[in-house]
Amino acid sequence: MQIRCDTHAHTVASTHAYSTVHDYWAMAKQRDLQLFAITDHAPTMPDGPHYWHFGNMKVLPRVHDNIAMLRGIEANILPDYSGVDIPERLSPFLDIAIASFHEPVFDPKGKNEHTRSAIAAFKAGTVQIFGHPGNPNYPLHEEEVIRAAKDNNVAIEINNSSFTHSRVGSEPNCIRLLELIDKHDWKVVFASDAHSAFHLGTFEKCVEKALEVGFPEERILSVAPQRLLNFLAEHGKNVASELEPWLKTLEP
Numbered sequence: 458m459q460i461r462c463d464t465h466a467h468t469v470a471s472t473h474a475y476s477t478v479h480d481y482w483a484m485a486k487q488r489d490l491q492l493f494a495i496t497d498h499a500p501t502m503p504d505g506p507h508y509w510h511f512g513n514m515k516v517l518p519r520v521h522d523n524i525a526m527l528r529g530i531e532a533n534i535l536p537d538y539s540g541v542d543i544p545e546r547l548s549p550f551l552d553i554a555i556a557s558f559h560e561p562v563f564d565p566k567g568k569n570e571h572t573r574s575a576i577a578a579f580k581a582g583t584v585q586i587f588g589h590p591g592n593p594n595y596p597l598h599e600e601e602v603i604r605a606a607k608d609n610n611v612a613i614e615i616n617n618s619s620f621t622h623s624r625v626g627s628e629p630n631c632i633r634l635l636e637l638i639d640k641h642d643w644k645v646v647f648a649s650d651a652h653s654a655f656h657l658g659t660f661e662k663c664v665e666k667a668l669e670v671g672f673p674e675e676r677i678l679s680v681a682p683q684r685l686l687n688f689l690a691e692h693g694k695n696v697a698s699e700l701e702p703w704l705k706t707l708e709p
């Protein structure tokens with residue numbers, strides 16, 4: 458199973474990350490990726506950049522060295538059931554948006570509150586991916602969340618770093634989520650959540666667990682750029698048509 462897109466990476470704009478877009482492009486080439494997204498923390502996080510960071514990503518090339526880069530954000534699920542911290546005016550500048558629970562923004566509560574908050578984030582209509590859902594600090598009514606994600610066309614992220622060095626205790630949750638997502642006929646992305654270029658395109662644990670549970674490749678949106686971009690087009694993201702000429706240059 459080869460995954461050619463990485464939908465989650467942090468640059469130096471989030472101050473606990475250590476690489477630039479240049480570093481990521483160089484590593485993407487080495488690792489044979491065709492597309493990656495930079496998704497720095499929305500400003501409610503203590504280390505997030507100012508909103509200008511997101512509005513100005515238009516100065517970056519869409520494609521460099523035949524590798525495409527999506528302009529993304531990792532937004533915060535808010536504790537007051539109001540969705541995520543993406544102001545409406547920012548959405549047109551974003552190709553891809555992840556909604557995640559983060560402890561500095563959302564003090565963990567209970568299963569009901571987490572579930573309701575996640576669903577409010579999906580319903581807000583500004584995010585396409587639910588980030589690192591296996592975090593044991595945020596237990597969920599998993600099937601309810603998967604159904605709501607499907608109803609709102611939000612893909613669920615299986616985050617490689619949740620198996621390796623972040624959010625200890627995620628693994629059994631991520632494995633169960635894979636099984637439930639398959640049962641509910643829904644979709645995932647595999648993502649590195651790289652905080653330095655050394656981790657870009659690392660999906661080994663995601664792939665290993667998917668193979669273990671027999672998770673079908675058809676449900677993995679990040680397998681190839683065409684599939685991921687078709688999904689973003691369903692969310693009205695122009696990047697899909699902007700990258701169409703480039704897509705035609707890729708070998709099938």
Ligand SMILES: [Zn+2]
Nearest residue numbers: 531557588589
């Ligand atoms: Zn996160």
Ligand SMILES: [Zn+2]
Nearest residue numbers: 465467531650
């Ligand atoms: Zn992240």
